[in-house]
Amino acid sequence: MSDKIPTSSRLDSLSRRAPAGPASSSGPKAGKFKPKNIARRTKEERDANAPATAAEPTDKPHQRSMRGGLRGGRGGRGGANRALQGTHLVQAGPLASGNVLSDTKQNFSRSTTRSPTPGFLSSLVKREEGSREGSVGPQDSDDEGDLSKINMNQEYRFSKEETELFPVRAPREHVTSEQDTLMNSSRSTTPEPDDGTLKNVLATKDHQLHINLDQLQVDEAAEDDARLAQDHKDIAEAITKLNNDPASYLMFQLPRVLPEFETTNEVKPEISEEDNVEPVKPQLEGQIATLRVHRSGKLSVKIGNVIMDVSKGSNTAFLQQLVCMKRGGDSQLGENEIDERGNYLLGHLQDKIVITPKLA
Amino acid sequence: MSKLFVSDDEDEPMTNTGSESPTFIPQDHGEDEDPVVSEIPMIITSKPAQTQLCALQYPGRPSARHYENESHVLSTRLKPSTDLLEADVPIDTSKFFDVNKSDEWGGVNKQTLSGVLIGLEGYYAANVQNGEIVLCQLDKVAQLRPSLNYIDKEIATARDLHRLENNHSGRDTVQVVQMSVKSSNDNAPRLGEALMARKKVEDESFTQLPWVDSSSEASLALKKEIFQADNRNVLRSNTNEEDYIGLLVKDISAN
Structure with a gap:
C-alpha cells in the first residue's frame, strides 16, 4: 500500500530530497559535518577588543539607584525598561511613589511640582532663614537653591502657617537606635578571654547572650x-x-x-404599621x-x-x-413636612x- | 513611674461635677493593690429616627484646617443605594494655584472630593459633658479624596472630538462585524465584582444633600438632640466575664 503513494502527494521536503540525493553525493562538497573550532583568545586580546566603558561615578547615590532600575531584570541592558516603551504608566494610589521599573529620572521630575508662584516660594525661604533655630530641614539637599519647585517627596521645615497647604504627611520618626548602640557597646566591652579554651569562650558568650536577651x-x-501609662495619661x-x-x-x-x-x-x-423595614436592633440607651x-x-x-483594657x-x-446625615426616605414629602435632608456638621473627631x- | 501622673488629681474633681454622683465602691477584690479612685460614667444615647451619624475623613487635609465658617463645604451629593458621597469644597486660589491649568480645565474654582460610605460597627462618637462621656454610635465612615473629574472630562471631550473627526473622514471604509453569542443560561460571563460595583455607581444618579454648617441653628439643635443624655439609667447586665468570652467565641465562629 505504502509504496503506491504517488510522489506528488509526499511532503515537499521528502520529494525534493529524492532528486537532490544523488546530485549532492556527486558534488565536490560532499562530506561530513565539520564544526569550526574557534580558538579561545587570550585575555590580552579580549581586553583589547572590549568596548571602552566609561568610569562609573559612584558619588551620586540616587543616580546609581536609577541605573539599577534601568538594568533591572536579566536583560542587563535596560531591557525591562524597553519593554515599557510606548506604554503609558498610570500611577495612582498608595504605591504611586514609584517602583523599581519606573523609578527613572522622569519620575523624579514628576514628583516635583513647578509652582506658578516662585515669588511666593522665595519669600517663604527668606522667612525660614530668619527663624531657623534648631530646625533640621532638607537644607543640604540638591534642590536647596532652586525654589521654583517644591519636591513633594521631602519634608520642608517652613513655618506652620506657610505649610498648611502642603500635603498631609505621616509623621516620620527618626528612630535613634539606642538599643543597637547599647548592644554594640556591651558587645565591644565584653573582655575577650584570652586564655580560655573554645568551650569556655562559647559558654561565656552564651551566658552573656542570655543576659542580654533577658535584659531586652x-x-x-x-x-x-x-x-x-502614657496612653492613659493622654x-x-x-x-x-x-x-x-x-x-x-x-x-x-x-x-x-x-x-x-x-x-x-x-x-x-x-x-410600626406596614413598613417592614429590617428589624432594627433595639438601640441601647443609658x-x-x-x-x-x-x-x-x-x-x-x-x-x-x-472589665476591659483601654488604649489609645x-x-x-x-x-x-x-x-449627621439625614438622607430622607424615598417617599414623597407630605404637605406640611419640611425637607430636612442634608448633611449637618456637628463637630470634629479628635482622639x-x-x-x-x-x-487574661 | 508615679511622676507621670501628676495630673491625676485634676481628674478626680471632674467626676464629682457630674449630676449623678459616681459610685466609689471598688467592687473588684482582685485589684486591691491598685484601687479605683474615680469613675466616669459612659452613657449611650440613641439617635433620632432617619438620621445617620457619619465620620467624614479628609486624608489630604490637615486636622487644623476645618471646612467650616467661610471655608465650609459648598455642597454634597449622594448616590443613595451605592452610598457614593461627593462633596464640593472651596480652594484657596491665592497660593499654589495655576490659573492657566484652571482655564485649561474649564475654570476649576472648587475641588470635588468623593468617597464611599462604609458601614461601621463598634465605633462611637463621644462628647464629654460635665464629666460624663456621652456616646453615640457611628453608622458610616467615608474617606473623601479628590476625584479630579475635570481631567476625565477633558479626556472625554478630546476623545469625542477625535471620534467625530474620524467618522467624518472615512465612514464607509471599515465595517466591523461583531458576533456575539447569547446564552439563556445564567452562566454567561458576568462583570466582576469591582466592575459591577462601578457600573452600579455609574448607573445611579446623585441626589443633592444640602450642607449645613456647624454654626447653623439646625446643626446646633441636632447636636443637642443627639448628645443630650436623657436616659442615664444604669443598664444592668447579667453577663459575667466567662459568659462574655463565650459570646465572643460564638461571634467569631458565626462569622
Missing part, C-alpha cells in the same frame, strides 16, 4: 508599660480638655460584641459603662460586669468631621480611644 525582654516590657488629659467642648468629639472603639444588657421596656421595638481611674493613674473600663488609637493628622476585652 525586661526592657521591652517596661517600654510597653511606659507607653500604656486619654485622661484629652477627656479633661474636651470636657464641655461641644465642637470636639472623641472616637471610641468598643468591642463589636458587648455584654448583654437587660433591655428595659422603655426602648420600644417600634414595629449608662452602659464606667471609665475607671485607678490610683496608679491607669485606666480601665467596666462594661456591665466585664493612632493619632490622625488629617481632618475628621462628625456629620481615638480603643477598648478591648481583657483576655
Whole structure:
C-alpha cells in the first residue's frame, strides 16, 4: 500500500530530497559535518577588543539607584525598561511613589511640582532663614537653591502657617537606635578571654547572650508599660480638655460584641404599621459603662460586669468631621413636612480611644 | 513611674461635677493593690429616627484646617443605594494655584472630593459633658479624596472630538462585524465584582444633600438632640466575664 503513494502527494521536503540525493553525493562538497573550532583568545586580546566603558561615578547615590532600575531584570541592558516603551504608566494610589521599573529620572521630575508662584516660594525661604533655630530641614539637599519647585517627596521645615497647604504627611520618626548602640557597646566591652579554651569562650558568650536577651525582654516590657501609662495619661488629659467642648468629639472603639444588657421596656421595638423595614436592633440607651481611674493613674473600663483594657488609637493628622446625615426616605414629602435632608456638621473627631476585652 | 501622673488629681474633681454622683465602691477584690479612685460614667444615647451619624475623613487635609465658617463645604451629593458621597469644597486660589491649568480645565474654582460610605460597627462618637462621656454610635465612615473629574472630562471631550473627526473622514471604509453569542443560561460571563460595583455607581444618579454648617441653628439643635443624655439609667447586665468570652467565641465562629 505504502509504496503506491504517488510522489506528488509526499511532503515537499521528502520529494525534493529524492532528486537532490544523488546530485549532492556527486558534488565536490560532499562530506561530513565539520564544526569550526574557534580558538579561545587570550585575555590580552579580549581586553583589547572590549568596548571602552566609561568610569562609573559612584558619588551620586540616587543616580546609581536609577541605573539599577534601568538594568533591572536579566536583560542587563535596560531591557525591562524597553519593554515599557510606548506604554503609558498610570500611577495612582498608595504605591504611586514609584517602583523599581519606573523609578527613572522622569519620575523624579514628576514628583516635583513647578509652582506658578516662585515669588511666593522665595519669600517663604527668606522667612525660614530668619527663624531657623534648631530646625533640621532638607537644607543640604540638591534642590536647596532652586525654589521654583517644591519636591513633594521631602519634608520642608517652613513655618506652620506657610505649610498648611502642603500635603498631609505621616509623621516620620527618626528612630535613634539606642538599643543597637547599647548592644554594640556591651558587645565591644565584653573582655575577650584570652586564655580560655573554645568551650569556655562559647559558654561565656552564651551566658552573656542570655543576659542580654533577658535584659531586652525586661526592657521591652517596661517600654510597653511606659507607653500604656502614657496612653492613659493622654486619654485622661484629652477627656479633661474636651470636657464641655461641644465642637470636639472623641472616637471610641468598643468591642463589636458587648455584654448583654437587660433591655428595659422603655426602648420600644417600634414595629410600626406596614413598613417592614429590617428589624432594627433595639438601640441601647443609658449608662452602659464606667471609665475607671485607678490610683496608679491607669485606666480601665467596666462594661456591665466585664472589665476591659483601654488604649489609645493612632493619632490622625488629617481632618475628621462628625456629620449627621439625614438622607430622607424615598417617599414623597407630605404637605406640611419640611425637607430636612442634608448633611449637618456637628463637630470634629479628635482622639481615638480603643477598648478591648481583657483576655487574661 | 508615679511622676507621670501628676495630673491625676485634676481628674478626680471632674467626676464629682457630674449630676449623678459616681459610685466609689471598688467592687473588684482582685485589684486591691491598685484601687479605683474615680469613675466616669459612659452613657449611650440613641439617635433620632432617619438620621445617620457619619465620620467624614479628609486624608489630604490637615486636622487644623476645618471646612467650616467661610471655608465650609459648598455642597454634597449622594448616590443613595451605592452610598457614593461627593462633596464640593472651596480652594484657596491665592497660593499654589495655576490659573492657566484652571482655564485649561474649564475654570476649576472648587475641588470635588468623593468617597464611599462604609458601614461601621463598634465605633462611637463621644462628647464629654460635665464629666460624663456621652456616646453615640457611628453608622458610616467615608474617606473623601479628590476625584479630579475635570481631567476625565477633558479626556472625554478630546476623545469625542477625535471620534467625530474620524467618522467624518472615512465612514464607509471599515465595517466591523461583531458576533456575539447569547446564552439563556445564567452562566454567561458576568462583570466582576469591582466592575459591577462601578457600573452600579455609574448607573445611579446623585441626589443633592444640602450642607449645613456647624454654626447653623439646625446643626446646633441636632447636636443637642443627639448628645443630650436623657436616659442615664444604669443598664444592668447579667453577663459575667466567662459568659462574655463565650459570646465572643460564638461571634467569631458565626462569622
